[in-house]
Amino acid sequence: MLAYFSKHTASVKDDVLSGLTVALALVPEAVAFAFVAGVPPTVGLYSAFFIGFISALAGGRPGMISGATGAMAVVIVSLVALHGVEYLFPAVILCGLLQVTVGVLRLGKLIRLVPHSVMLGFVNGLAIVIGLAQIGSFKTLGIDGTMTFLPGTSMTIMFCLVALTMAIIVLLPKLTKAVPSSLAAIIMVSVIAVGINKFAPENWTPTGQANIVQTVDDLMMNNLKANAVKDAAVAVEVQDGTATQVDQNKAVDVSVLSEAQVASAVASVKATAEPLPMLFFLDSRYVLAPFTWGTLMIILPFSLILAGVGLIESLMTLTLIDEITETRGSGNRECIGQGAANIVCGLFGGMGGCAMIGQSLINVNSGGRGRLSGVVAAVGLMTLVVLLKPVISMVPMAALVGVMFMVVIGTFEWSTLHTWNKVPASDVLVMVVVAGYTVLFHNLAVAVLLGIIIQALIFAWHHATHMMADIHFEDDDKKVYQLHGPLFFASVSSFRELLDPVNDPPIVAIDFYFSRVYDQSAIEAINKIAERYRQEGKCLHLRNLNADCQRMIERAGNLAEVDISENRHYHITKMM
Helix, strand or coil: CHHHHHHCCCCHHHHHHHHHHHHHHHHHHHHHHHHHHCCCHHHHHHHHHHHHHHHHHHCCCCCCCEECCHHHHHHHHHHHHHHCHHHHHHHHHHHHHHHHHHHHCCCHHHHHHCCHHHHHHHHHHHHHHHHHHHHHHHEEECCCCCEEECCHHHHHHHHHHHHHHHHHHHHHHHHCCCCCHHHHHHHHHHHHHHHHHHHCCHHHCCCCCCCCCCEHHHHHHHHHHHHHHHHHHHHHHHHHCCCCCCCCCCCCCHHHCCHHHHHHHHHCCCCCCCCCCCCHHHCCCCCCCCCCHHHHHHHHHHHHHHHHHHHHHHHHHHHHHHHHHCCCCCHHHHHHHHHHHHHHHHHCCCCCCEECHHHHHHHHHCCCCCHHHHHHHHHHHHHHHHHHHHHHHCCEHHHHHHHHHHHHHHHCCCHHHHHCCCCCHHHHHHHHHHHHHHHHHCCHHHHHHHHHHHHHHHHHHHHHHCCEEEEEEEECCEEEEEEECCECCCCHHHHHHHCCCCCCCCEEEEEEEECCECCHHHHHHHHHHHHHHHHCCCEEEEECCCHHHHHHHHHCHHHCEEEECCCCEEEEEECC
């Protein structure tokens, strides 16, 4: 397989055709990731264009495709939920600046030092988070103004269409690869959904809903209406003195609203046409976040996370494409390209993004090798968005959920389930911690950092607790153990296992030139091993104890009595 990829060389024809194929496949994924991030579908589509176009021109890996991704979306959804979409755009800009800085300082290679166990935990946690994020797509607006699960008939139809989407994605490539299976699945399921919405009995339609099969436009409007009801409930609580401010992340009791108030809040949400991308600070839809130190403190943690996640995923993709094409891209240039793309994307009100492993493989598989393939993919995507925007809003959520479930299945490292008992327990611990933190807190960068710290501590612990010794004989009756490693409470067991009082010759020396005595546990270990040698009728010497170790033993008092000679060889004359 790798030989097949590597034999292809760049050509204008292959780049154009592969770019068009990728453009078709980008549409459903960009929309789906926008919903994961909690932003309108057009934001995801425009983001995919800016990220893909600029990174194709300025990135360090020709033929690699970038766009809106699930990894970035999982971070963005927390920022949007906590502070609003107005804080998203400066956060994406700052993310880009941080990525450019990493590239300029030539630190891109450091991203590749992430331990494999951390990456496995990160990938598996990410897959679980993306999967759990789809639960919201199975909900609709209830009569009380909150998002509730679909009723029986609609839920059954939803499950069936999701299953059909996944089946098409799996089975179609076995018949033909002329059309991306995800795109074909969305088209076919969309046609079925339109038919159901048009010809199914009216009593199948949930109360207050326009369609039996919920579309992208339906879900977006329902979420907006639910947020409007929530804001109205908080406003009532503020008036009553039971709440002080609107908290978008807090569960709100909407029962304080009357039916008329709920209906009024729902009616206040009107569908509006999405304009073409413009500089976010010129867009009247958004209230600019204040240009203050407080704003910086809000967005900085999210920007650091976005920058780290984006670079990790991008450089992982770059390495993969390098391997299958037998070429080499520039990691530092890719950092600069991704950063520049995110800066521009943020300025135009985008959600940011990074390299896409799946789409990059589609491009390479289709013959794309040059930068032209990425440019064509981005321009083709924008063309589809402009021409087919009304059609995109009619795509059923069931189709997008099916696509995302297949992304989850493809992202999750299933091999970890049957190899967990074949790898070190410490690696399993790191994987579980990283995945668990990702799922619970949706903070990928902190999860990765936590995994690296734990892995480093485990390594340091094992390194410190496993003592070694170079053994040699000075005379026929004198054996020398030259220790390597610190002697402290955690290494005393390893220290005892090194020595052999029963079989050693009459005179034994322990050389501390490459070691140190750190605590009372170490002194006690020396005491016990000396006693064993004394019981065997043998003489034990300590060599090359530095001044600190000497003072520690002297302060031990009756734990160890040591004669100090001028040649810095210390002889244990008596052990109490």
